[in-house]
Amino acid sequence: MAAAHASAGIPREPERAPIRVDTLHRMRPGRMPEVRPIQVRWPDGRAWRVERIVARDEYTMPGAGGLVVRWRVILAGQLKTLYQQGDTWFVRARKQTGGDRT
Incomplete structure (x- = not known):
C-alpha cells in the first residue's frame, strides 16, 4: 500500500x-x-x-520523522489504535481530567 500524505x-x-x-x-x-503486532505491553x-x-x-508525516503506520487492532475484545514509527510504538495519551485518578 502506498503511503498517504496526511495527518490521519x-x-x-x-x-x-x-x-x-x-x-x-x-x-x-x-x-x-x-512486521505484525502480536502483543501490547503497557508501561505498568x-x-x-x-x-x-x-x-x-x-x-508520511513531513516534519515528524517520516513514515507512520496506524494499526487498528482488537485487544480484549475492543477496537484500539496503535501507531508505529520505525521501531517505536505509541498510542494517543489520555487527557488528564483534574484530580488524581487511582
Whole structure:
C-alpha cells in the first residue's frame, strides 16, 4: 500500500504515550519483511494479545520523522489504535481530567 500524505489523526509528539509491542517478523523471498503486532505491553506491566488486525495504513508525516503506520487492532475484545514509527510504538495519551485518578 502506498503511503498517504496526511495527518490521519496521528498524535503529535506531546500527545504520544510510548508502549512496548511484541512483533512477529515474516520474511518472504523478493519482498520487504512483514512486521505484525502480536502483543501490547503497557508501561505498568499489563499486557494484551492482539486478537485480530483490522487495518494497517501508512502515512508520511513531513516534519515528524517520516513514515507512520496506524494499526487498528482488537485487544480484549475492543477496537484500539496503535501507531508505529520505525521501531517505536505509541498510542494517543489520555487527557488528564483534574484530580488524581487511582
